[in-house]
Each structure stands twice: as structure tokens, then as C-alpha cells.
Amino acid sequence: MKLLKEIASKNAAVGREEELCEFLAAELSEYERIEDIHGSLIVHKRGEGEPVMVAVAMDTPAVFVTHIEENGFLRFCAAGIDAKKLSGARVKMANGAAGIIACEKGKESITDMFIDMGGSGRGLSTSDFGTPDIPLAETEGFISGFEAGSRACLRAVLGAALAKTGRDVYFVFAAKSATKRQSPAFLEKLPKISELISIDVSAASDIPGEKNTIVKAGGGVCLRAMDKSIIADREIMNKLDALPVKAQREVSDRTAIAAPLHTAYGGVPAVSAALPARYCGELCEMVCVEDIKELERLITLYLQ
Amino acid sequence: MEIQMLEKLCRSNGVSGNEGQVRTLINNSITNRKTHTDVMGNLLVEGDSRVMLAAHMDEVGLIISRIEDNGFLRFKAVGGIDTGVLIGKKVFIGENKIAGIIGIKAIHLQKKDEAAPEEKELYIDIGADSGEEAKALAALGDYASFEPIFEDLGDGLILSKALDDRAGCAITLSLIKKHNVCCAFTAQEEVGCRGARAAAEFFRPKAAIVVEATICRDVYPAQPKDSPTRLGAGPVITFMDGTSIPNRKLRASLEDAADKHGIAWQYKKTNMGGTDAGAISAAGIPVAIVALPCRFLHSPSTVISMKDYENTLKLLDIWLSEVI
Numbered sequence: 001m002k003l004l005k006e007i008a009s010k011n012a013a014v015g016r017e018e019e020l021c022e023f024l025a026a027e028l029s030e031y032e033r034i035e036d037i038h039g040s041l042i043v044h045k046r047g048e049g050e051p052v053m054v055a056v057a058m059d060t061p062a063v064f065v066t067h068i069e070e071n072g073f074l075r076f077c078a079a080g081i082d083a084k085k086l087s088g089a090r091v092k093m094a095n096g097a098a099g100i101i102a103c104e105k106g107k108e109s110i111t112d113m114f115i116d117m118g119g120s121g122r123g124l125s126t127s128d129f130g131t132p133d134i135p136l137a138e139t140e141g142f143i144s145g146f147e148a149g150s151r152a153c154l155r156a157v158l159g160a161a162l163a164k165t166g167r168d169v170y171f172v173f174a175a176k177s178a179t180k181r182q183s184p185a186f187l188e189k190l191p192k193i194s195e196l197i198s199i200d201v202s203a204a205s206d207i208p209g210e211k212n213t214i215v216k217a218g219g220g221v222c223l224r225a226m227d228k229s230i231i232a233d234r235e236i237m238n239k240l241d242a243l244p245v246k247a248q249r250e251v252s253d254r255t256a257i258a259a260p261l262h263t264a265y266g267g268v269p270a271v272s273a274a275l276p277a278r279y280c281g282e283l284c285e286m287v288c289v290e291d292i293k294e295l296e297r298l299i300t301l302y303l304q
Numbered sequence: 305m306e307i308q309m310l311e312k313l314c315r316s317n318g319v320s321g322n323e324g325q326v327r328t329l330i331n332n333s334i335t336n337r338k339t340h341t342d343v344m345g346n347l348l349v350e351g352d353s354r355v356m357l358a359a360h361m362d363e364v365g366l367i368i369s370r371i372e373d374n375g376f377l378r379f380k381a382v383g384g385i386d387t388g389v390l391i392g393k394k395v396f397i398g399e400n401k402i403a404g405i406i407g408i409k410a411i412h413l414q415k416k417d418e419a420a421p422e423e424k425e426l427y428i429d430i431g432a433d434s435g436e437e438a439k440a441l442a443a444l445g446d447y448a449s450f451e452p453i454f455e456d457l458g459d460g461l462i463l464s465k466a467l468d469d470r471a472g473c474a475i476t477l478s479l480i481k482k483h484n485v486c487c488a489f490t491a492q493e494e495v496g497c498r499g500a501r502a503a504a505e506f507f508r509p510k511a512a513i514v515v516e517a518t519i520c521r522d523v524y525p526a527q528p529k530d531s532p533t534r535l536g537a538g539p540v541i542t543f544m545d546g547t548s549i550p551n552r553k554l555r556a557s558l559e560d561a562a563d564k565h566g567i568a569w570q571y572k573k574t575n576m577g578g579t580d581a582g583a584i585s586a587a588g589i590p591v592a593i594v595a596l597p598c599r600f601l602h603s604p605s606t607v608i609s610m611k612d613y614e615n616t617l618k619l620l621d622i623w624l625s626e627v628i
Contacts (some may be wrong), residue, residue: 014549015544015549015552037551037588037590038551038585038588038590064543064544064575066529066532066571066573066574067528067529067573069528069529075529075573077544077573077574077575077576078575079544079575111529111530114529126543126571126573127543127544127571176549179544179549181547181548181549181582181585183585183586183588184588185587185588185589186588188588260586
């Protein structure tokens with residue numbers, strides 16, 4: 001939980017992932033780092049056999065200042081999240097200052113929304129970013145907060161990267177994924193990857209009002225037979241199925257983080273393994289602690 | 305000189321996929337560099353591949369999709385066009401430039417609360433009385449371009465079709481006469497930036513600058529918060545749009561060059577829209593976007609400020625001279 005909270009505390013706004021990137025790089029400093037001009041962190045953990053790849057999103061949705069009114073209110077655009085979901089949210093800006101996101105009365109459009117910094121908006125400029133300020137909290141075996149799902153995935157991948165494993169593996173902490181702009185360009189520098197595991201977040205539907213509960217928080221890792229971008233490779237899926245890990249099957253309508261890597265440079269066989277999260281994509285997500293542990297176990301066992 | 309070339313470019317027809325006329329005009333203007341046309345229709349100009357300049361040749365327009373028995377032509381938009389800007393506009397169809405008017409029933413016949421028309425309700429009237437007569441003049445798949453107007457509105461404002469992105473093409477043409485960088489006049493940007501990725505993969509430059517025209521909504525009653533850019537406020541630098549997150553180092557170097565030389569510039573104050581930068585970035589090339597604000601984008605009549613044009617040209621000229 002301590003490491004997870006530390007990950008969640010680092011700035012990782014889409015396109016501005018440096019703070020989290022350097023934190024993760026420091027944690028993984030014993031492994032070779034491969035430079036990527038687009039901001040992703042790629043780390044090579046040497047081992048046996050043909051190289052495999054594990055990819056996870058590093059960035060979070062964010063808001064960006066577009067205009068500062070004379071009276072100090074900030075206008076903004078949102079990247080990776082529907083702005084309407086942000087109404088009433090507290091936001092932490094790049095300079096550490098807090099603000100509230102609100103909307104002009106009776107209006108709905110993003111151009112009618114603004115950030116109230118309580119003062120002059122001083123110290124901020126156009127293109128400065130902010131992220132919703134909802135720190136992670138743990139209650140009865142669940143963790144909730146802004147981007148709880150993706151931060152928990154990072155925690156699981158980091159844990160597996162630091163564990164004792166045997167396979168030759170590249171870990172990709174992808175930048176710019178919230179706007180689906182992650183670049184596969186670094187693949188050109190690497191040897192041919194034999195297998196790719198995309199670590200994603202799936203929408204758990206075990207909440208009131210949902211008619212068909214397919215994915216449950218606490219039901220274990222979601223092994224996606226198919227999503228919008230990857231049809232699971234049978235061989236890799238069989239390997240994952242055989243592992244002694246709590247898992248549930250899913251056919252998802254989401255797009256995997258590793259989608260651009262799956263199809264680039266001749267293609268890489270892939271499977272998406274996802275963490276179920278309630279209120280996925282909403283301002284505040286909720287994930288089960290046991291699922292995070294199972295996800296870390298899945299990746300670690302797969303790499304042994 | 306600049307404005308004469310800009311006018312020639314704007315008066316040329318080049319709806320996405322049919323950029324030949326524009327490409328020929330540009331190619332004929334390049335005398336001292338090696339060029340070729342690739343399979344996508346891009347015009348590629350060889351040079352120093354540390355930097356690639358990119359500007360798209362194509363414009364939004366229409367394509368004939370059906371010929372009615374009564375002689376009217378149905379069409380589909382090529383690129384994103386609001387149907388509201390089409391009604392009553394003159395177009396020229398096919399290689400023979402057959403004139404037509406985009407029609408809809410007169411206001412007298414419309415219901416009070418009638419909604420804005422859909423594309424399928426509109427038609428082009430070329431004066432034909434029958435389908436047979438129309439088929440002698442136009443065919444399914446013919447392109448229809450907006451009427452080529454080009455006018456000086458005064459105060460340095462130019463009204464024309466296709467300033468998006470013939471203005472970018474004109475600026476890029478001027479730059480490559482002085483700077484030996486490689487350059488792509490791209491095809492099919494308006495239908496999904498299809499040419500740009502091929503161009504980027506051909507040159508594999510260290511960096512790329514996309515020279516574009518971008519949205520400007522600074523006319524009454526828009527308030528400053530609603531205006532992504534303002535005419536006359538200088539070249540526009542994008543920090544994020546719908547298809548790319550420009551490289552921050554590249555962007556900063558452009559901003560620094562502008563500040564150092566006293567060139568007023570502005571951010572694009574929205575993350576909407578997309579350019580060839582998305583496709584170039586997907587090819588793994590760091591990219592930045594420098595654009596001119598352009599009112600009424602994707603309509604038959606667009607407006608730019610020549611002051612913005614000159615400052616965009618000046619900024620890129622300085623940047624190419626000093627930074628690379």
C-alpha cells in the first residue's frame with residue numbers, strides 16, 4: 001500500500017509523466033534503461049529465452065489551462081477524461097495549488113467550465129496541467145481514488161519487475177496512453193519480441209443497477225479473450241490459464257494499452273490481463289486489494 | 305511575390321485524393337531540389353533529414369455519389385464539412401469544371417422548426433433536365449471543388465477557399481528555397497492524415513514541423529474563452545490536439561525563438577482538431593505544429609491575416625537558421 005500510494009502521489013499527467021517516470025526508473029535502476037524520445041520508460045531485465053514484453057500505462061488523464069480570465073478563473077481542456085465528470089472536483093495544479101472545477105450555471109459545454117483557484121490564478125500559464133486531487137484510500141480490502149485502477153496496475157508490474165524471475169523481459173511503462181498517443185517507435189531498437197502482455201483496467205459490473213455482472217471486483221485478474229484491439233493469442237492465453245492465480249474471463253469493449261505495440265513492426269502476439277475496477281473511467285475508481293496481489297502474482301509467475 | 309503564389313495555390317483544385325493540380329504547381333516552383341511523388345500522392349522534396357517540414361496539399365470538398373433521374377447530383381463530403389456552410393454555394397465538378405449550385409428547398413417552403421439539413425438532403429444543380437443529360441457532364445466519383453475565390457478584404461486580411469492548408473504550402477515553399485531541409489507536401493490529410501505517415505517513414509527525420517492552418521473563432525459574439533486562436537495575434541503553437549502531443553523540447557525551441565526575436569505568438573487554446581502531426585508522431589518522429597489562425601475553417605470562404613502569415617514564415621525561417 002505504501003508503494004502504491006507513493007506511485008499515486010507522483011505527477012503523471014498525460015504528456016508530462018517525468019516525475020513518475022524518474023521514480024519508477026530509480027526503483028528499477030539495476031536494469032538496463034532504453035531511451036524513448038516519446039517519454040515512455042522501457043526497462044530490460046535480462047533472462048532466459050526469447051524476449052517477452054509487459055506493457056502498462058504510466059500516465060493519467062489531466063486538465064490543461066487554455067485561458068486565464070481577467071478575474072483569475074482558469075479555462076481548460078481535458079485529456080483522457082470527459083470534462084463533465086470533473087464538475088465539482090478538486091484539482092491539484094502543476095504548481096501544487098488547489099482549485100475547484102465548476103461550470104457556469106445552466107450550461108454544460110466544456111467551454112463553460114472553469115477552475116476556481118480562489119484567487120488570481122497567478123503562477124499558472126496556458127498549457128499548465130492539473131489532475132483531480134483524490135488520493136488513494138483503503139477500506140475493507142478495497143482501494144479507491146483517482147486512477148486507482150491504473151496506479152494499482154503499475155504497482156503490480158513494479159512488484160513483478162523487482163521479483164525473482166527467469167525470462168528475458170522488457171517492461172514498458174507507456175507515456176501518453178490516456179490520449180491513445182503512445183508510440184511504438186522504440187520497438188525498432190529492440191530484438192523481436194515473442195510475446196506481449198498488456199496490463200489494463202477492466203470495468204467491474206458487480207454494482208447496483210448493472211443487469212449482467214460479468215466482471216467482478218474481487219473475482220481475480222481479467223484475462224481478456226478479446227477486446228477492441230487485441231484478440232488473445234491462444235498459446236499465451238493457455239500459459240496464463242495454467243497459472244495458479246485467481247482469474248476471470250472477459251470479452252471487453254475497451255482498448256488495450258499495448259494496442260500500438262501489438263500491431264507495429266510486423267506485429268507481436270498478445271494478451272490483455274486486466275485489473276477489474278468499479279466506476280472504471282469515472283473520477284474515482286475502486287479496486288480490490290486481493291486482485292492487485294493476484295495480478296502481480298500472475299505477471300511474476302508468467303515471467304518465471 | 306508571396307501573395308501571388310498563395311493565390312495560385314488557393315485557386316488550384318485539390319480535394320483529398322485529387323491533389324494533382326496543386327502538386328504540379330508546387331513541383332514546378334521547385335527548381336533546385338530533387339523531388340518525387342510517392343504512392344500516396346505526397347510530393348517529397350529531398351534535403352537534410354534532420355528536420356522535415358510538412359504541409360498538406362489537399363482541401364475539403366465533395367465527391368459525386370449519385371446522379372438522380374431528374375438531373376440533380378447527390379454528393380458526399382470529402383473531409384469534415386458542416387452542411388450548413390454548403391447551401392447555396394457554387395462548386396465546380398470534374399476535370400471540365402462543370403459549374404453547379406448546392407441546393408435545398410427555398411425558405412418559403414420550409415417548416416418553422418425544420419432542423420438543419422443532412423448531407424443526403426442536399427444536391428447539386430448543374431442545370432441538367434435529366435439523368436442522361438447530367439451523365440454527359442458529370443460522373444459518379446467526380447470531385448466537386450468550391451468556387452475559387454481569392455480576395456483582399458483590406459487590413460491585411462485575405463478571403464479564399466483552401467487556405468487550409470495552401471497557406472502552409474506557400475510558407476513551406478518559401479522556406480525550402482532558402483533552407484536545405486527535406487519536405488513533404490502531403491496528400492489526403494483531410495481524410496485521416498493518410499499521406500503523412502508514409503512521408504515520415506520515407507525520410508525518417510530526427511524531427512518534423514507541421515505547417516498548418518488552424519481553427520479561429522474570434523468573431524462576435526465569441527468571448528475570449530471560446531476562441532482557440534485570434535487573427536492577428538501571431539503564429540499558433542499547439543501543446544496538445546486530438547491526434548498528437550507535440551514534443552515539448554521542439555515546442556519550447558520554437559517558443560524561445562519567437563520570444564528572442566520579438567515575434568508575437570499564441571497557443572492553440574483547445575485540444576480539439578488533428579493534423580499530420582498525429583501520423584508523423586505515430587511513425588516515431590518527434591513533431592511540433594506551427595499554424596496560422598484561419599477563420600471559417602473547412603468552409604468555401606476562409607480568412608487569414610497576412611501579418612500572421614509573415615510572422616509564421618519569419619519564425620520558421622529564424623528557427624531553421626538558428627536552431628538546427
